[in-house]
Amino acid sequence: MLKYFFQRMLLLxxxxxxxxxxxxxxxxxxxGDPLTAMLSPDQMSSMTxxxxxxxxxxxxxxxxxxxxxxxxxxxxxxGDLGISVMSGSPIKDIIKNxxxxxxxxxxxxxxxxxxxxxxxxxxxxxxxxxxxxxxSSVLGVLGISIPQFFIGILAILFFAVRxxxxxxxxxxxxxxxxxxxxxxxxxxxxxxxITLTAALMRHTRNSMLDVLNKDYVKTARAKGLPEWKxxxxxxxRNAMMPISVMILLRLPMLIGGAVVIEQVFGYAGIxxxxxxxxxxxxxxxxxIIILLLxxxxxxxxxxxxxxxxxxxxRVRLGSSxxxxxx
Amino acid sequence: MSEQLNENILTLKGxxxxxxxxxxxxxxxxxxxxxVRRGKTLxxxxxxxxxxxxxxxxxxxxxxxxxxxxxGEVTYYSNEGTVDILKHNPKGKTLRDLRGRQISMIFQxxxxxxxxxxxxxxxxxxxxxxxxxxxxxxxMKRTVEMLKQLSIPQAEKRVLDYPHQFSGGMKQRVMIAMGxxxxxxxxxxxxxxxxxxxxxxxxxxxxxxxxxxxxxxxxIIITHNMGIVxxxxxxxxxxxxxxxxxxxxxxxxxxxxxxxxxxxLLKSVPVLGSGSNSRLxxxxxxTPDPSEMPEGCTFAPRCDFAMDICKTDPPNxxxxxxxxxxxxxxxxxxGQ
Numbered sequence: 001m002l003k004y005f006f007q008r009m010l011l012l013x014x015x016x017x018x019x020x021x022x023x024x025x026x027x028x029x030x031x032g033d034p035l036t037a038m039l040s041p042d043q044m045s046s047m048t049x050x051x052x053x054x055x056x057x058x059x060x061x062x063x064x065x066x067x068x069x070x071x072x073x074x075x076x077x078x079g080d081l082g083i084s085v086m087s088g089s090p091i092k093d094i095i096k097n098x099x100x101x102x103x104x105x106x107x108x109x110x111x112x113x114x115x116x117x118x119x120x121x122x123x124x125x126x127x128x129x130x131x132x133x134x135x136s137s138v139l140g141v142l143g144i145s146i147p148q149f150f151i152g153i154l155a156i157l158f159f160a161v162r163x164x165x166x167x168x169x170x171x172x173x174x175x176x177x178x179x180x181x182x183x184x185x186x187x188x189x190x191x192x193x194i195t196l197t198a199a200l201m202r203h204t205r206n207s208m209l210d211v212l213n214k215d216y217v218k219t220a221r222a223k224g225l226p227e228w229k230x231x232x233x234x235x236x237r238n239a240m241m242p243i244s245v246m247i248l249l250r251l252p253m254l255i256g257g258a259v260v261i262e263q264v265f266g267y268a269g270i271x272x273x274x275x276x277x278x279x280x281x282x283x284x285x286x287x288i289i290i291l292l293l294x295x296x297x298x299x300x301x302x303x304x305x306x307x308x309x310x311x312x313x314r315v316r317l318g319s320s321x322x323x324x325x326x
Numbered sequence: 327m328s329e330q331l332n333e334n335i336l337t338l339k340g341x342x343x344x345x346x347x348x349x350x351x352x353x354x355x356x357x358x359x360x361x362v363r364r365g366k367t368l369x370x371x372x373x374x375x376x377x378x379x380x381x382x383x384x385x386x387x388x389x390x391x392x393x394x395x396x397x398g399e400v401t402y403y404s405n406e407g408t409v410d411i412l413k414h415n416p417k418g419k420t421l422r423d424l425r426g427r428q429i430s431m432i433f434q435x436x437x438x439x440x441x442x443x444x445x446x447x448x449x450x451x452x453x454x455x456x457x458x459x460x461x462x463x464x465x466m467k468r469t470v471e472m473l474k475q476l477s478i479p480q481a482e483k484r485v486l487d488y489p490h491q492f493s494g495g496m497k498q499r500v501m502i503a504m505g506x507x508x509x510x511x512x513x514x515x516x517x518x519x520x521x522x523x524x525x526x527x528x529x530x531x532x533x534x535x536x537x538x539x540x541x542x543x544x545x546i547i548i549t550h551n552m553g554i555v556x557x558x559x560x561x562x563x564x565x566x567x568x569x570x571x572x573x574x575x576x577x578x579x580x581x582x583x584x585x586x587x588x589x590x591l592l593k594s595v596p597v598l599g600s601g602s603n604s605r606l607x608x609x610x611x612x613t614p615d616p617s618e619m620p621e622g623c624t625f626a627p628r629c630d631f632a633m634d635i636c637k638t639d640p641p642n643x644x645x646x647x648x649x650x651x652x653x654x655x656x657x658x659x660x661g662q
Contacts, residue, residue, distance in 0.1 A: 128391075215438035221388055223453040223504075224426035227417055233452075234441055313443060313488040 004309060004316070008302045019294045020287075024069050027283050072287075086282040094273065094285065095292070101171060102262070102269035105192065106254045108185055113193030114200060114247055121204025122236070128209060136201055143198025148257050152191035152264040159187060169266035188265040192257050196250050203246055207239040214238070241311050248304045252297035332403040335512055335544045336362040336385065341398030343377070343384045343568075352617045354380040354393070356568035359642070362512070362561075364403075367538065367545040369559030369576075371552065371591070373613055377568040378548045379434075382514050385546075386431050387416035404428055404511055427457040430505035434517040436497035440489035447485025450504045457508050472503045476533055495526035499533070506537060514546045519554070531558060552595045556580065564588045567613065567624040574649035584643075584651035587625045623653070631655060 044052075056062050060071065075082065081091040124133040160168035171184045211217065212235055220234040259271035266272075270289055277285040309316045343355035355377040362368050370378045383389050385400055400411040402424065414420045425431075433439045441449060447469050454465040466485065473481035476499040489497060498518060505513055515534070519527035535558060538545055547558055555562050555576070562579040564572040564587065572585040583589045593607045611628040614620055620627055626636035635654045643656040 215433055215435055216441040218388055218433065219439045219501075219504075220441070222386060222425055222431045224422040224424070224456055225452070226422060233444075237443055238441070311443065314490045317488065317491070 005302075005306060008305050012298050012302065015298055016291075016295060019298075020073065020291055021069065023287055023290045023294075024072065025065070027287060028065055030281075081288050082284040084277070084282050084285045086277065086280040086285070091285055091288050095270070095288065098268060098270045098273050099292070101267070102255070102258055102271055105185065105189055105262070105267065105269060106251075106258050109189040109193035109254055109258075110196070110247070110251065112189060113197035117197040117200025118204055118243070120197075121201040122208060124201065124205040125208035125212070126231075128205075133205070136205070140198045140202040143194050144202075148191055148195060149260050149264050151194055152188070152261055155187045155191050156265070171267050171269075184267075188261050188267050191264070192254060192261045195257070196247075196254065199250075200243065200246065204239065204243055207242050208235060211235050211239045237311070241308060244307045244311065245304050248300045248307065251300040251303075252293070255293055255296055331364065331405060332408075333364060334361045335364040335403055336360075336546075337399075337401045337403075338381070338385070339399040339401075341381065341384060341400060342396050343380050343389065343393055344396055345390075345392045346394075347392065347617075350617050353619065354568055355384065356619075357398070358565075358568070358570055360563055360570060360573070362544060362546060364511075365542055365544055366560040367547060367558050369555030369562045370546060370548045370565060371550060371555055371562060372565035373550060375613060376565045378565050379516050381565070382431065382516050382546065382548055385411065385514065386425060386429065387411065387414075387421055388425075388431070389416075402429070402512075423457070426453050426510075427508045428510055429512045429514065430508070430510040431514040431516065432498070432501045432505045432518050435521045436494055436501050437489075437521065439501050440497055442489055445486055445488055446492070446500050450485075450500070450507055453504055453507055469503070469507065472507050473500070475537065476500075476503050478503075494522050495530060498522060498526075498530055502530070502534065502537075506541065506543070509541060510543055512544045512546070514548070516548045517550070518547070520549070520551075527554075534558070552592065564591065567619065569624065569652060570650075571625065571652045572650065574645070575647075578645075578647070578649045582645075582649070584645045584649065584656050585625075585653045586629045586631050586655070588651075590628075 039047075053062075060068060072082070081095065083089070084091050084094055087094070120136050124136045127133055156168045159165050166186050167184055168187075172181045217230060217234055220230045255271070258269060259274055261267070262269045262272035263275060270292070274286065274289045277289065338358050338360040341355055341358040342353070345352040345354055358377075358381055360368075370381065372378050380389070380393070383393075384395055389395070395412055398412060402409045402411055406428075409420065409424060411421065440446060447466055450469040450472070451462060451465040454460060454468060455462070458465075469485055470481045473484065478484055478496060478499055492500065502518075518534070519530050522530065531554060534545065545558070547554065549555060559576050562574060562576055563570045564579070564585065566587050572579065572583065572588045579588060580592070583592055590607070590609045594609055595606070609628060610630075614624065614627065622637040622639050623629070626632040629636070633654060640652045640654045642650045642652055645651050645656050
């Protein structure tokens with residue numbers, strides 16, 4: 001089991017390298033260079049080509065790409081993430097300030113939507129073809145098909161502007177005033193998580209119904225087990241396998257969604273910052289944020305493998321017929 | 327209910343099972359009367375879709391959601407008293423207490439009958455501990471012993487394995503062990519060997535017979551295979567379109583079949599040692615759609631001896647010595 005985990009973790013290293021290289025090349029190919037971001041157009045026009053070139057030379061921008069990539073990676077490994085050309089402050093500080101807010105937002109969205117989605121899905125499966133089932137099916141389709149930013153705008157309109165239950169914009173630090181910061185989290189995390197809730201609800205229902213028709217559930221009932229035991233030990237455990245994969249697959253999607261939702265709610269987080277950095281051609285910052293997001297996505301995929309291995313002995317032990325222990 | 331146990335362990339009276347499929351009503355079992363003798367083996371035979379498996383599931387009250395029992399009586403006689411099975415909630419305490427302890431059932435497909443995520447030892451232990459207050463270690467010990475009785479090699483190690491590490495035949499042995507672990511009175515085996523190859527089939531059936539001799543339980547074996555009933559059964563019930571068309575001892579059914587369907591069935595399958603070198607004859611036509619049942623005798627459209635009277639439903643005629651046949655040919659005694 002541990003060996004399996006380390007194998008997967010080792011595989012991450014080449015993948016991170018490839019992704020960082022691709023991101024580096026991708027940004028290299030976009031028009032404009034850091035100088036255009038550092039200097040205002042007026043400054044630019046007042047400087048001679050030689051002056052600009054000397055500046056590029058001093059910043060190391062004229063070196064071949066691979067050398068610059070290598071330098072960047074070495075600095076990264078040293079813990080130097082570089083400096084944001086837009087604000088002039090170290091990227092490390094920016095990340096330190098903004099990343100926790102985004103993590104809190106996505107985690108709240110993930111946990112809350114997982115809980116709600118699972119509970120509604122299980123309920124819909126147990127009460128199949130009831131009003132609850134039909135209602136959740138309608139809500140599910142709506143939740144999947146309406147874009148997140150639109151739900152966000154609607155939520156602001158109703159809950160913030162009309163009912164004034166929650167603030168419409170911004171955030172406060174979770175350390176300062178816990179309840180106050182929670183209030184700021186409600187609408188963004190709701191808008192961010194609703195797609196996952198809806199998808200999860202349908203997925204859970206179908207997975208449960210699928211397992212309920214399996215012969216081993218009949219075997220469990222033939223043993224005289226009470227229904228709650230049949231459901232918790234035999235149905236739910238097996239139904240969870242595809243569901244857990246789906247939840248973890250959604251993790252990178254949630255972070256992608258956070259970019260949009262943070263914008264809608266003026267929530268100062270890493271996603272919001274990514275957009276401003278792209279607009280300002282702040283390459284260093286964009287690179288680091290992209291790298292961070294892809295590491296999260298890769299990590300989620302390892303977690304998926306790990307989770308399926310824990311839940312399913314066929315994955316853990318391979319499908320050989322030998323008697324090798326776990 | 328104590329002095330003397332009923333000779334029968336289970337009796338069915340006019341059992342009907344129907345399924346709601348969309349707006350249609352499918353009548354799968356149409357009034358089955360059956361007596362299962364204590365300590366004996368009853369073979370329930372018939373073509374696919376004749377309702378034999380549904381009957382077994384109705385006895386266990388494990389019908390799928392769409393299935394329901396509009397009328398009938400299923401009575402179980404045990405040393406603990408008589409249970410009117412249809413009067414109880416299928417998920418209620420009384421029947422749950424019966425299932426897995428007094429009445430066990432093993433299913434057609436051993437590959438699908440075991441939960442893939444639990445060790446097989448734990449799955450059997452679950453059955454023990456559902457019905458007995460015993461510590462886990464003792465239950466596991468008993469499980470190992472039972473698996474040994476079913477000739478599973480290295481049982482001590484194998485209890486720690488998962489279902490996917492077992493072959494089909496071994497899985498069915500595990501299922502039988504699970505069924506017998508609480509020393510039940512009645513074992514219902516629903517086509518226990520259909521999914522297995524022929525050599526394994528013989529081993530499994532032999533094991534079941536050996537254990538029956540040792541432990542003394544009653545078996546209802548459901549099969550479409552005449553060879554299996556010839557081998558195992560004491561009594562045979564032949565089912566066609568949701569009804570028992572002929573019932574009798576194995577000897578009577580094989581040597582003196584009264585119902586044309588039984589005769590056709592016997593002619594259509596090779597039986598080792600039946601002494602005939604005649605050609606196999608398929609049964610003419612197909613089984614009718616259970617939602618559009620023909621009037622009267624349901625076998626009449628395929629029967630070589632169909633008469634006008636077959637338009638009305640034949641009652642059960644006693645051919646002699648408990649040998650019953652639902653055919654108008656048997657009206658005046660032996661129906662040859």
